[in-house]
Amino acid sequence: MQTGTYHDQNLQHLIKVNYQRMIAFEQAAYMSEDATLKSFYEARAEESENNLRQLYSCLNLTEAEGEMYATQNNAISGNCLFQVFTGKKSSLKLLQATKTLEKKILDWYEAAIKEIKSLPAEIVEVVCNQYRSLSDVQLQLQYL
Secondary structure (H helix, E strand, O other): OOOOOHHHHHHHHHHHHHHHHHHHHHHHHHHOOOHHHHHHHHHHHHHHHHHHHHHHHHOOOOHHHHHHHHHHHHHHHOOOHHHHHOOOOOHHHHHHHHHHHHHHHHHHHHHHHHHOOOOOHHHHHHHHHHHHHHHHHHHHHHOO
C-alpha cells in the first residue's frame, strides 16, 4: 500500500467511509420492512462495495489487502456512520438517517476531491465518478 502522503490519506478515508456506508446500508436493509426501501438499501450497499474495489485499485491494493485494510481501519476507529441504523426504527426514521448519512458522505467526497487534484487523472476521475453517483442517490432520496 502506498502511504505517507496526504492524498493517499484522502483515499484511505474514502475507503473507510465506503466500508461504513456498506455496513450501514446492509443494516438498514436488514431492519427495513418496506420492500422498496429494502431494495434501495441493498443497492446502496452494493454500490459502496463497488466503490471500495475501485479505491483499492487506486492504491494498488488487491481486493484481499483492501478488505483487510478497511476492516482493520474501522475496528480501530469505530464505526460511527452505521450507528444511526441501530435499534428499532420505523421506515421513516431509517429514511431520515439515510439522508443524513448520504449528505455527510457527499461532504467528505467534496473535501477529498479538493485535496487529490495533484494525483493522476485516472484516480481523480474514479473519485469524481463516485461523487456523481452519490449525488444521484441524493436525488433519488427526494422521491422515496
